Amino acid sequence: MSTTTHGHAQDHGLSHVMSAKMLLGVWGALIVLTVVTVITATQPMFNFGAYANLVIAMVIATVKASLVCLFFMHLLYDRKFNLLIFMGSLLFVLLFVSFSMMDTAQYQPAIQSRVEAQAQ
Amino acid sequence: MSTAAAHNHHGEEGHGHDPHLAHHFDSPQQQFDSGKLGIWLFLIQEVLFFSGLFCAYAVYRANHPEIFEFAHRYLDVTLGAVNTAVLICSSLTAAWSVRAAQLGQRKLMIGCIVVTIACAFGFLGIKYVEYAHKFHDGLLWGEKFNPKYAPGGHGEEAGHSPTADAEGHSGQHATAPGATITQEAAGEAKVTTPRNTSIFFSIYFAMTGLHGLHVIAGIIVYVWLLWRALKGEFGPKQYAAIDFAALYWHLVDLVWIYLFPLLYLIR
Incomplete structure (x- = not known):
């Protein structure tokens, strides 16, 4: 993923153009992580106690938020x-x-x- | 911005008569970067704006975890998860509308905007179903909290007519303001809830309600952009509004990414 940080077509104009592959990849990761967070919060085998499950849910949410910020919001490529x-x-x-x-x-x-x- | 900056005397690098370049900017790049900085300043203001509610959530959950562990079971995880997926899909199309505008793919850009708007309406529709259910079952904020059944029990306890019972009870304690303890002291005849369970629904409605208002605002912005896109205003050199609206829309998605586990996925 990070290999595409630089060297991507910066010459298209005012700002970085995200590739179609990256957009779909990030979208897929977000959907998968949504399924994972629901499973870890509802299935009995993932019940590690209130505190541990809160941490798991927040870590997953933060990974999702980072994906949205860095790629959908272009923060990785922006100023x-x-x-x-x-x-x-x-x-x-x-x-x-x-x-x-x-x-x-x-x-x-x-x-x-x-x-x-x-x-x- | 939309009106041609008449007689641009500042023109450098041969763009002097670019109709999209406002006269107080040196170059389209500077104009674009300034706009982007502006939208980011707006977005961090939004983060701080929402943080007040996240703070309320954190304070109440830290001090009264039993309320959250009990009351979240009134929420429908499936509907919440579907709404999360709907917002993620709308974020994808919002991001793709920026790409399409940058590459001059006009039809694709318009399609992406339309799908984004459709997903936003879908989100609100599912939210409406959830809200209607809660209004019907008395799962509301503050003193309006008057549940018809215990979490997971789909209203079968309604036969006990807990409503009338609860009212009779609160009448006894009418002299003591804030006597939400009545829910707890109720005993066997009605739904027993932890003290101050209504706080969960106050927070739930405040957070999802404010988020819902942002979704409505996003719809208004995107309908306006659709109108401008149909008029042919956007292209590879002129897509700042599409980009900035998408940034706002992603922030609305970000808020929901945290709201979903915090409200629906407690255990």
């Missing part, structure tokens, strides 16, 4: 500045979500004890 600002937004999402999770986790014991007190 790298576009990739940079996109990765930058993901960095801020990561900060936002992780800090929010750490913060809210701090009040859970207080909430839990209040719920238990009300229940009594």
Whole structure:
């Protein structure tokens, strides 16, 4: 796959033209990965516990997202500045979500004890 | 952009009278790259916009995993998976419409745009079926959450008339606001759900609803592009709008790629 990164016809004009083979290949990979993620989430033999299955599902989703970004969205062939600002937004999402999770986790014991007190 | 930049005095490299080159750009390449940077800035704004809901999801799931493990079983994995495939196919045709425009394959480009629009409508149609089902069965957000049956039990418990029971019960606790505990305290006669199960459906409808609005916006953009394509506005030197719309459409696909496992495939 990565051998086609350079040396492809860049002379077609304003931006890189994705080959038909690559488009179909990426599409096929996305469909296969969708089937794989459904199987790992529903079949009993792939039940590794809630946490492990969440990680598996997120890894598959991230591989799919990377395929879409790098090939369908041309980020691999584009000016790298576009990739940079996109990765930058993901960095801020990561900060936002992780800090929010750490913060809210701090009040859970207080909430839990209040719920238990009300229940009594 | 569409109006010919009359009397372009900045023309360099012999493109001075290119009708597609706006006067404030030096070259078609610079114009294209600027537009692409613009659409990417819009897309990262979209990522941050959606991240608020992903953050809500992460916070609630981390603190109350039992709600998600219970409530996701109300969702239909098959419909979700089919919708994922439909969006992936529409992403393929969107990407191919860019290729066709770049290579000057006008009929193929128009065909790809039409299929993209058709897939978008297909996605919304399946989404409508899912939403209608949830409205019918009381699988809704906040205080509207009033399930007619337990997950997996296709309404056979409806004979117990849990609706009336739940209302009588919430009447008792009417003085305590936010007493969603009634669902739990219900006992044997009605559907027992973990405390605050309605939060799952609040998040579900907020996330899929916002995503659905983006699909509708994508349809509007692509219908507009189809109109312009039929007028013959696009070609190998003039396909920026096709490219940028496809980038937006891929982002809508990206959001769904995460929404599908997060909402439907919990275990």
